[in-house]
Amino acid sequence: MATVKARCATSSCDVSQTVTGSNTAWNRFQLREELVQVLFPDLSAAQRELVMGARNGYGYYCASCWDKMFPSEDEE
Ligand SMILES: [Zn+2]
Helix, strand or coil, rough: CEEEEEEEECCCCCCCEEEEECCHHHHHHHCCCCCCHHHCCCCCHHHHHHHHHHHCCECCCHHHHHHHHCCCCCCC
């Protein structure tokens, strides 16, 4: 299994998380052979963000930072 680790991209935030997936899926994703949702179908949207952030080196936004950046606008 591959362990993918990424740190929250918010400089003031110290959260880092890991996601595990198959080595094959991670290798293929790094080679950009397939989309993240195809290679990691079992991950949540937030976990996929983490995987993408780990690949491109930008990190990702943890759940609490994400909520701050994108306040819920579910109400119509
Ligand atoms: Zn954060």
